[in-house]
Amino acid sequence: xxxxxxxxxxxxxxxxxxxxxxxxxxxxxxxxxxxxxxxxxxxxxxxxxxxxxxxxxxxxxxxxxxxxxxxxxxxxxxxxxxxxxxxxxxxxxxxxxxxxxxxxxxxxxxxxxxxxxxxxxxxxxxxxxxxxxxxxxxxxxxxxxxxxxxxxxxxxxxxxxxxxxxxxxxxxxxxxxxxxxxxxxxxxxxxxxxxxxxx
Numbered sequence: 001x002x003x004x005x006x007x008x009x010x011x012x013x014x015x016x017x018x019x020x021x022x023x024x025x026x027x028x029x030x031x032x033x034x035x036x037x038x039x040x041x042x043x044x045x046x047x048x049x050x051x052x053x054x055x056x057x058x059x060x061x062x063x064x065x066x067x068x069x070x071x072x073x074x075x076x077x078x079x080x081x082x083x084x085x086x087x088x089x090x091x092x093x094x095x096x097x098x099x100x101x102x103x104x105x106x107x108x109x110x111x112x113x114x115x116x117x118x119x120x121x122x123x124x125x126x127x128x129x130x131x132x133x134x135x136x137x138x139x140x141x142x143x144x145x146x147x148x149x150x151x152x153x154x155x156x157x158x159x160x161x162x163x164x165x166x167x168x169x170x171x172x173x174x175x176x177x178x179x180x181x182x183x184x185x186x187x188x189x190x191x192x193x194x195x196x197x198x199x
Contacts, residue, residue, distance in 0.1 A: 022125075024139045025132055033199055034143045037183060038153060040163040042121050043129035053156055063118035070115050071108065078105040093185040138169040144198045145174035146191070151181045173198070 021041070024031040039045075045053070054061075063070045074081045082088055082105045090098040104110045145161045147153040153160050154176065161174025177194065179187035 021139070022128065024141060024143075025137055028140045031141050034139060034141055035146065035195060035198065036143065036164065037146045038148055038151065038181070040157055040160055041129050041167055042125045043133065044163050046122075046126060048157065056152055056156075060118055060121070063115045064122040066119070071112050074105075074111050074115070075108050078111065081105075087180075088182070092180075093182060097185045133166075139167055140169050142171040142198075143168045143173075144194070145172070146183070146194060147174075147176050148179045148181055148183045148186075149176035150179055 020031070020034060021036060024034045059070075079085065079102070082101075084098075084102060084105065088098070088101060092098075093101055143164065145164050147160045157163050159174070161172060164172060164174065175194075177183050177187050177190050179190070183191055
């Protein structure tokens with residue numbers, strides 16, 4: 001693959017949250033450029049976890065536990081859970097994106113896959129990050145980090161690109177995009193411009 005991208009954990013893209021970074025670390029010959037969106041390495045997020053993070057991102061822990069599976073709660077009323085007619089409305093996401101969004105959140109198998117991503121995050125993904133850091137493994141391709149300035153990345157992490165610096169050996173560029181959480185849906189033109197310039 002010539003490049004890889006990572007996006008925010010949303011119904012349509014959550015499986016891509018850590019996969020491109022993992023591919024860049026495990027198969028560097030396969031990735032010539034990496035784009036990471038609205039994320040930091042998982043171990044960095046967990047080690048920086050404080051009361052602000054826990055209050056805003058409490059769903060990480062709810063999704064990750066298995067004693068009372070989150071799928072049952074979410075699938076009972078997925079449109080309310082995911083704010084399908086409020087924060088993630090057709091006006092916010094665009095009609096076509098919203099239709100795809102509804103199809104995803106109404107599918108129990110998709111909801112299960114999204115929740116499993118969080119379970120992996122607190123398990124195997126964290127262990128992999130810890131092992132990579134201990135071994136001094138780095139991403140060796142040019143990397144671009146993008147984040148939504150109307151979300152809380154800067155509030156929680158300061159400069160998200162700085163968090164990535166120890167993980168990247170080659171060129172690292174980073175900047176915010178004037179957008180809420182779903183940057184691909186809320187600011188597609190600016191996102192496409194940034195991707196074209198970098199890729």
